Amino acid sequence: MSIDSYRFLDFATRQVMKAWASRERADVIPFTPLTKPLNECTVALVSTAGIACQGDRPFDQERERRDPWWGDPSFRVIPMGTTEADVRVCHLHIDPRFAQADLDVVLPMRRLTELAQQGVIRQAAARHYSIMGYILEPDVLVHETAPAIAERMHADGIDAAALVPA
Amino acid sequence: MIPDLTRAVGVPRLAGISYPLGRPLGSPHDHDGQRAVLRALLEVLPRATDPDTYVELPFVWPDTPAHARNESRDIPPSPIVELVMRKPWLLPNLYSGRIPRREEEVCAS
Numbered sequence: 001m002s003i004d005s006y007r008f009l010d011f012a013t014r015q016v017m018k019a020w021a022s023r024e025r026a027d028v029i030p031f032t033p034l035t036k037p038l039n040e041c042t043v044a045l046v047s048t049a050g051i052a053c054q055g056d057r058p059f060d061q062e063r064e065r066r067d068p069w070w071g072d073p074s075f076r077v078i079p080m081g082t083t084e085a086d087v088r089v090c091h092l093h094i095d096p097r098f099a100q101a102d103l104d105v106v107l108p109m110r111r112l113t114e115l116a117q118q119g120v121i122r123q124a125a126a127r128h129y130s131i132m133g134y135i136l137e138p139d140v141l142v143h144e145t146a147p148a149i150a151e152r153m154h155a156d157g158i159d160a161a162a163l164v165p166a
Numbered sequence: 167m168i169p170d171l172t173r174a175v176g177v178p179r180l181a182g183i184s185y186p187l188g189r190p191l192g193s194p195h196d197h198d199g200q201r202a203v204l205r206a207l208l209e210v211l212p213r214a215t216d217p218d219t220y221v222e223l224p225f226v227w228p229d230t231p232a233h234a235r236n237e238s239r240d241i242p243p244s245p246i247v248e249l250v251m252r253k254p255w256l257l258p259n260l261y262s263g264r265i266p267r268r269e270e271e272v273c274a275s
Binding site: 002 | 184195214218
């Protein structure tokens with residue numbers, strides 16, 4: 001592998017990530033083959049940058065400050081057409097200013113629309129999603145949040161989704 | 167972003183890129199760069215025929231890691247980092263993922 005996973009991490013974060021990687025063991029990995037060409041697919045995006053629309057409830061940073069072992073496992077819907085001016089980036093483990101300057105840095109909805117215009121995909125989804133990426137205990141994420149997002153994607157006729165880590 | 171960790175967890179298809187945290191698609195307002203990364207990421211989909219497919223994307227961040235980190239030097243540490251700095255005996259809990267009970271946090275080992 002030529003990509004250095006830890007290249008941009010500070011020493012402490014690097015050590016924690018290496019420890020986590022060494023103790024994980026992959027279970028059975030679900031896989032559904034793509035049954036149509038990419039240029040016939042409707043595509044949705046999921047960002048872990050903790051993006052919430054201004055009118056929506058923000059991710060709970062106060063609770064994380066009170067209990068640093070906890071991370072908000074909920075999700076938010078981000079409609080196509082939402083820009084950096086319309087959202088808050090609620091993530092205490094990344095520098096949110098890049099996403100605040102240009103939301104496509106973490107949730108590239110405009111770039112996805114351009115790829116649809118170029119015929120690379122058929123269509124960009126009407127609804128995209130964000131979760132907040134610091135979650136040490138993933139039970140709620142796995143058993144509640146992920147199925148809720150999948151249900152909405154299914155309703156929207158999504159053929160494929162890309163999860164973009166922040 | 168940290169493909170070692172994601173591969174250890176196991177996902178259907180993974181595109182690896184070595185970009186700084188907070189900027190997975192690239193720099194703000196670099197539309198061409200962002201679109202190239204997104205396109206390369208999506209093009210993994212039709213290429214993958216089996217689970218655990220891993221493709222390394224051919225993009226190189228145009229700056230040093232030190233400079234990239236320096237751009238965010240004024241961002242305060244996260245609550246968990248602050249906690250472990252104040253109570254370093256909790257660091258093994260962070261490494262192992264074993265969340266301590268509240269009474270464990272207040273007692274030094």
